[in-house]
Each structure stands twice: as structure tokens, then as C-alpha cells.
Amino acid sequence: MSSDNGSKTTRDRLLEVAETLFAQKGYDAVSVRKITTAAGCNLAAVNYHFGNKKTLYLNVFRERWMHRAQRIRACFEENLAGCDNTSPASVIQSLAEALIKGPLTDEERLFHFQLMIREIIKPTEAFEIVLEETMKPSFEGLGQLLQPYLHESIDEERTLLNILSIFSMVLYFNFARLPVSKIIGHAYDQPFKDRLVQHIVDFSLSGLPAKENAR
Amino acid sequence: MSSDNGSKTTRDRLLEVAETLFAQKGYDAVSVRKITTAAGCNLAAVNYHFGNKKTLYLNVFRERWMHRAQRIRACFEENLAGCDNTSPASVIQSLAEALIKGPLTDEERLFHFQLMIREIIKPTEAFEIVLEETMKPSFEGLGQLLQPYLHESIDEERTLLNILSIFSMVLYFNFARLPVSKIIGHAYDQPFKDRLVQHIVDFSLSGLPAKENAR
DNA sequence: GTCTATAGCAGGATAGAC
DNA sequence: GTCTATCCTGCTATAGAC
Numbered sequence: 001m002s003s004d005n006g007s008k009t010t011r012d013r014l015l016e017v018a019e020t021l022f023a024q025k026g027y028d029a030v031s032v033r034k035i036t037t038a039a040g041c042n043l044a045a046v047n048y049h050f051g052n053k054k055t056l057y058l059n060v061f062r063e064r065w066m067h068r069a070q071r072i073r074a075c076f077e078e079n080l081a082g083c084d085n086t087s088p089a090s091v092i093q094s095l096a097e098a099l100i101k102g103p104l105t106d107e108e109r110l111f112h113f114q115l116m117i118r119e120i121i122k123p124t125e126a127f128e129i130v131l132e133e134t135m136k137p138s139f140e141g142l143g144q145l146l147q148p149y150l151h152e153s154i155d156e157e158r159t160l161l162n163i164l165s166i167f168s169m170v171l172y173f174n175f176a177r178l179p180v181s182k183i184i185g186h187a188y189d190q191p192f193k194d195r196l197v198q199h200i201v202d203f204s205l206s207g208l209p210a211k212e213n214a215r
Numbered sequence: 216m217s218s219d220n221g222s223k224t225t226r227d228r229l230l231e232v233a234e235t236l237f238a239q240k241g242y243d244a245v246s247v248r249k250i251t252t253a254a255g256c257n258l259a260a261v262n263y264h265f266g267n268k269k270t271l272y273l274n275v276f277r278e279r280w281m282h283r284a285q286r287i288r289a290c291f292e293e294n295l296a297g298c299d300n301t302s303p304a305s306v307i308q309s310l311a312e313a314l315i316k317g318p319l320t321d322e323e324r325l326f327h328f329q330l331m332i333r334e335i336i337k338p339t340e341a342f343e344i345v346l347e348e349t350m351k352p353s354f355e356g357l358g359q360l361l362q363p364y365l366h367e368s369i370d371e372e373r374t375l376l377n378i379l380s381i382f383s384m385v386l387y388f389n390f391a392r393l394p395v396s397k398i399i400g401h402a403y404d405q406p407f408k409d410r411l412v413q414h415i416v417d418f419s420l421s422g423l424p425a426k427e428n429a430r
Numbered sequence: 431g432t433c434t435a436t437a438g439c440a441g442g443a444t445a446g447a448c
Numbered sequence: 449g450t451c452t453a454t455c456c457t458g459c460t461a462t463a464g465a466c
Contacts (some may be wrong), residue, residue, distance in 0.1 A: 026337065120393065183241055183350065202424060204422050208307075210364050
């Protein structure tokens with residue numbers, strides 16, 4: 001064994017370090033050399049444990065990203081179960097809290113959404129995991145939860161657009177922390193995250209807080 | 216001169232090709248070789264015209280991205296001037312149309328937002344251009360347009376969160392075309408873009424189209 | 431302003447010792 | 449399972465001919 005390895009195996013440290021670096025810098029900007037150095041192991045370790053760099057990247061999604069997505073989902077369901085009744089407000093609040101405050105640390109959340117965004121703008125094989133095993137089921141579940149409360153005239157596409165819009169806000173406020181911080185003039189501290197969740201719930205339920213005569 | 220150059224100068228072709236490739240694949244995934252080959256010129260051309268690869272990337276933003284942002288802004292102002300009166304509805308409709316239908320071709324729009332997203336997740340020097348010369352002024356302008364119509368109790372942060380939320384939807388529906396298409400089950404054709412703009416306006420003004428007794 | 435040729439280095443991947 | 453040593457490809461950047 002070598003330098004700064006905790007109790008974890010080399011394989012696990014590689015996955016952990018690779019996730020961080022891939023999220024921060026992107027697949028092409030990260031070399032196998034940087035990963036193995038940061039993981040405190042040998043250059044050949046990636047090829048021994050994963051075959052090649054691409055498979056390491058895919059396993060980051062299969063073994064770590066998916067697990068995070070499941071933790072978020074479980075948190076959403078707990079939040080919802082903790083509500084007195086099911087309503088659009090409780091669904092959206094549960095969702096926003098799971099995604100913005102949720103079970104992940106701030107770092108984990110940032111990496112999670114950075115990886116997701118990278119797959120959306122430039123899909124690889126990992127995109128299938130993100131889309132089919134996470135996004136689609138989530139949106140479908142949300143659709144079924146919300147449908148009973150929406151106007152009968154709202155068709156399936158419109159329902160999906162509503163869900164995608166809520167999702168787009170949550171996604172944006174998670175991955176665009178830097179511009180958001182610079183624009184609002186302060187960091188993502190806990191009180192702000194509370195206000196943010198409240199804003200997303202309010203905006204999703206009622207849109208702009210306009211005066212009565214202003215529409 | 217060489218192979219497939221139109222009437223444009225080598226310098227212009229380099230900027231054009233580089234923009235496309237950087238948007239599609241990201242800075243690190245694109246080599247100077249690929250750029251010069253695609254532009255039909257010699258490997259040394261990038262260094263001759265721009266000094267190095269990084270400066271070429273920055274000039275894509277300075278000379279092409281900024282110009283696009285200005286065209287979008289001009290379109291927004293035209294749209295707004297064409298409305299009978301200023302109201303939250305007319306402001307949001309003008310904005311959504313400028314950004315989703317707007318003056319850019321579908322390709323241009325995709326590249327424009329891909330470049331923007333890449334700068335948001337991993338900022339370089341170009342981020343300053345995007346933030347200070349485009350995002351900040353736009354959000355400030357929108358704030359001034361909308362403020363008179365919002366409840367007096369809404370503070371500055373809340374106003375910004377509302378504007379950022381509208382922006383997040385427009386951004387998402389522009390750069391996440393692939394997952395959105397796969398989820399709604401069809402492509403971004405013109406009728407869909409019309410429905411999309413309408414949805415964004417409706418959602419931004421009123422939130423979810425819920426039954427009266429459902430909140 | 432555009433080309434060829436090449437320096438100089440970093441990349442992914444593998445073979446084989448331990 | 450982890451190491452060293454090495455192959456070979458591809459990268460950015462430059463020098464210098466035209």
C-alpha cells in the first residue's frame with residue numbers, strides 16, 4: 001500500500017477521486033495520471049481495476065451517482081410521507097427540500113449536479129443511466145402525484161412541461177451557484193437555502209408575486 | 216489559400232469552427248488540429264491569428280458570443296416595443312420569444328447556450344464576459360421592468376429569485392433539448408416552441424395550473 | 431499570411447517484476 | 449493487487465521557408 005489511503009480500497013478511492021475531478025473539470029480535462037496521483041496509488045491502477053478511463057467514468061455513475069440519486073429520491077419520499085396530506089404544495093416542497101437541502105453534503109450536491117449537467121450538454125453512455133433510471137421515473141412519479149390536482153384541460157405534454165419547469169429551477173439553483181451568488185451578493189448559507197426552497201414552492205404554485213391589477 | 220474556404224478570411228473561419236466545436240465538445244476535448252482541419256487551414260494558423268488556443272477560445276466569446284447576446288437583447292426590446300402596454304405578461308412573453316424563437320437559428324441558439332452552460336459549471340476568463348456584460352445587465356433591466364408590478368413586500372433578493380427562475384426555465388429548455396425531447400416524445404419543431412413559450416409565460420405568471428380547491 | 435517540419439511534452443495503455 | 453518502465457500516439461507551440 002502507499003501514502004494517504006484511509007481504510008478504503010484502492011478501487012473505492014479511485015471512484016471517489018474520479019467523481020470529484022470529473023465533476024469539477026470534465027472528462028477530457030482530467031487525466032488518469034491526475035486521478036491516480038490524487039488517489040495515492042499507481043498509474044496502472046485505473047487500467048487494472050476498470051480496464052480503461054472511460055469505464056472508470058461510467059462506473060462513477062453506476063456505483064456512486066446512482067446511489068446518490070436514490071438517496072435523494074428516498075429523502076423526497078420521506079418528506080412527502082411526513083406531510084399531513086398530499087397536495088401540489090407538499091409535493092413541490094418535499095421535492096425542493098430533497099434536492100436543495102436534502103441528504104447530500106453541499107459538496108456532494110454540487111458534484112452530483114455538475115456531472116448531470118455535463119451529461120446533458122454532451123451525452124455519453126452515462127446519459128442513459130441519468131435519463132432512464134432517474135429523470136424519467138422521477139418525472140413520471142411526479143406527474144402521477146400532481147395530475148389529480150391539475151385542471152382537466154391540461155394534457156400530458158403540458159403536465160410534463162410544468163414538471164420540467166420546476167426541475168429546471170432546482171437544477172439551476174444547484175449547479176449555477178457561482179453566478180447566482182454573484183448576482184444576489186452572498187453565499188449559499190443555510191438561511192438562504194431555506195428562502196430558496198420557499199421561493200421555489202411559491203413560484204411553482206403561483207408564479208410571479210404580482211399585484212392583483214397588474215396582469 | 217486552401218480547400219473549402221468560402222469568401223471568409225481564415226481568421227473568421229477559425230472563430231466560426233472553433234465556436235461550434237467548443238460548444239459541442241468543450242474546450243479540452245477540442246484540439247487545435249481538429250479546429251484547423253475543420254476550418255480548412257493549416258495547423259499553425261491558430262497561433263498566427265490568436266497567439267494560442269486559449270485566446271482563440273476567449274475571442275469566440277468576445278467576437279461571436281457577445282454579438283449573439285446583443286442580437287437577442289435587441290430582439291427582446293423590439294418584442295416589448297411591439298406590445299400595446301408593458302406588463303409582466305408582455306415582459307415575460309417578449310423575453311421567452313427572444314430566447315426560444317428569437318433571431319438565432321436553432322444551431323446558433325444551441326451553441327450559444329452550450330457555451331454559456333460550460334462557463335457556468337467551469338468558469339474561465341470568459342465567464343466575466345457572460346456574467347458582467349450579459350447576465351447582470353439583463354437581470355437588472357428585467358428587475359426594473361417588473362418591480363412596479365410586484366407586491367411592495369417583495370424585497371430585492373426575492374425579485375432576483377423570480378427573475379432567475381424565469382431565466383432558469385428558458386436556459387434549461389434551450390440547452391437540455393435532448394432529454395426534453397426524449398421525455399416529451401418529439402422534437403423541437405416550431406409548433407412546440409410556440410407551446411413552450413406559452414407555457415413559460417403561463418407558468419411564470421400563475422405557476423401550476425391547479426384546480427381552485429387543490430392548494 | 432500560409433505552409434512544412436519539428437521540438438518537447440503529456441496523454442492512455444500495457445508488459446512484466448514483485 | 450501494486451509497482452516500474454516503456455510504447456506510441458497526440459498535443460501545443462515555434463522556427464523558418466515561401
